[in-house]
Amino acid sequence: AQSVTQLDSQVPVFEEAPVELRCNYSSSVSVYLFWYVQYPNQGLQLLLKYLSGSTLVKGINGFEAEFNKSQTSFHLRKPSVHISDTAEYFCAVSNDYKLSFGAGTTVTVRA
Amino acid sequence: DTAVSQTPKYLVTQMGNDKSIKCEQNLGHDTMYWYKQDSKKFLKIMFSYNNKELIINETVPNRFSPKSPDKAHLNLHINSLELGDSAVYFCASSQELFTYEQYFGPGTRLTVT
Numbered sequence: 702a703q704s705v706t707q708l709d710s711q712v713p714v715f716e717e718a719p720v721e722l723r724c725n726y727s728s729s730v731s732v733y734l735f736w737y738v739q740y741p742n743q744g745l746q747l748l749l750k751y752l753s754g755s756t757l758v759k760g761i762n763g764f765e766a767e768f769n770k771s772q773t774s775f776h777l778r779k780p781s782v783h784i785s786d787t788a789e790y791f792c793a794v795s796n797d798y799k800l801s802f803g804a805g806t807t808v809t810v811r812a
Numbered sequence: 813d814t815a816v817s818q819t820p821k822y823l824v825t826q827m828g829n830d831k832s833i834k835c836e837q838n839l840g841h842d843t844m845y846w847y848k849q850d851s852k853k854f855l856k857i858m859f860s861y862n863n864k865e866l867i868i869n870e871t872v873p874n875r876f877s878p879k880s881p882d883k884a885h886l887n888l889h890i891n892s893l894e895l896g897d898s899a900v901y902f903c904a905s906s907q908e909l910f911t912y913e914q915y916f917g918p919g920t921r922l923t924v925t
Contacts, residue, residue, distance in 0.1 A: 737916075744816070744902055744916035745855075789853055799868060800914065802855040 704728075705794050707803035714782055715811055722777040722806045724792030732794045734775040736766055739789040739805075748790075751775065762786070782810050815839050816917035818903050824923045825893055833888045833920045835903030843867075843909050844886035846878060849900040849919070861886050862909040890922075898924045 708723040726732060733752050737745040749760025756768040766777045775792060787810045792803040816837045825831050837844060845868075846858040860868035864880040875891045890897060903917040 735913075739853075742919075744918045745904075745914075746916070747913055750913060791855065799857055799860070801857075805853045805855075 705792050705801055705803035707790075707792050707806050709806050710804065711807045711809070713809045713811065716784055717781045719778065719780050720782050720786075720808060722790050722792075722808070724775045724777065724803060726773050726775065726792075726794045728773075728794060734766075734768060735793040735795070735800070736760065736764070736775075736777050737791045737793060737802075738762075739791065741788070745791065748777070782808070784810050784812065786810050816903055816905055816915050818901075818917040818920050820920060821918065822921050822923075824925065826925055827893055827895060829893050830889070830891045831893060831922070832890070833901055833903075833922070835886045835888070835917055837884055837903075837905040837915070837917075839905055839907075839915060841905040841907050841915070842883060843906045844880065844883075845904040845906075845914065846886065846888050847902040847904060847916075849902060851899070855902070859886075859888075860909075867909065893922075893924045895924050898922055 704727050706725045714720045735750045736748040738748050739745050748764050749758045751758045751768045759765045764779050768775050790806045793800045819834045843862045845860045847855050848858055849855045857870050858872045859878045861880045877889045880886045900919045900921050902919050904914040906914045
């Protein structure tokens with residue numbers, strides 16, 4: 702069985718400041734990892750994914766994440782956030798055709 | 813040119829009623845899904861269909877019945893609605909069963925009173 706823990710439920714951050722959203726997973730087998738973003742009143746959009754290869758993954762909108770197998774983590778980062786990054790962020794894991802999501806992290810960017 | 817669409821966007825109904833939510837994807841994908849997002853924004857998969865065949869049924873009450881008339885459509889019918897069914901329901905699709913990038917619809921907010 703696999704599970705995902707997002708360590709921060711809410712992250713307030715000032716505009717142009719960096720942000721890091723933490724995600725840990727547990728799985729008995731190799732996994733594939735994802736970050737999705739949900740803007741207010743919208744569906745989910747894929748930010749980035751790790752399937753194999755380089756552990757540093759770059760996604761859309763300036764986001765990147767690093768896969769750390771030894772720490773079973775997949776933290777999401779952005780060096781400088783914008784007001785428009787205010788959203789809910791979900792980490793997800795899959796080692797089959799099913800995605801399991803974390804509880805989400807609410808990012809609120811303030812001017 | 814919407815990729816995954818759902819109707820209706822909002823649905824308000826009373827306990828005991830039967831309602832349906834429709835989902836269509838124009839991406840040519842083989843696999844479609846239904847997810848439920850509760851009031852705490854927790855997302856959980858309900859069903860998955862691949863080429864109109866049911867693949868995943870995550871111990872969802874049998875009041876929920878998905879129907880896939882063709883690969884591009886996956887509808888969700890709910891009988892005898894209960895207060896606890898209030899949630900946002902998302903449809904999603906992926907190219908194949910074992911590909912992992914899923915495309916989500918805008919969601920249907922169901923409120924049961």
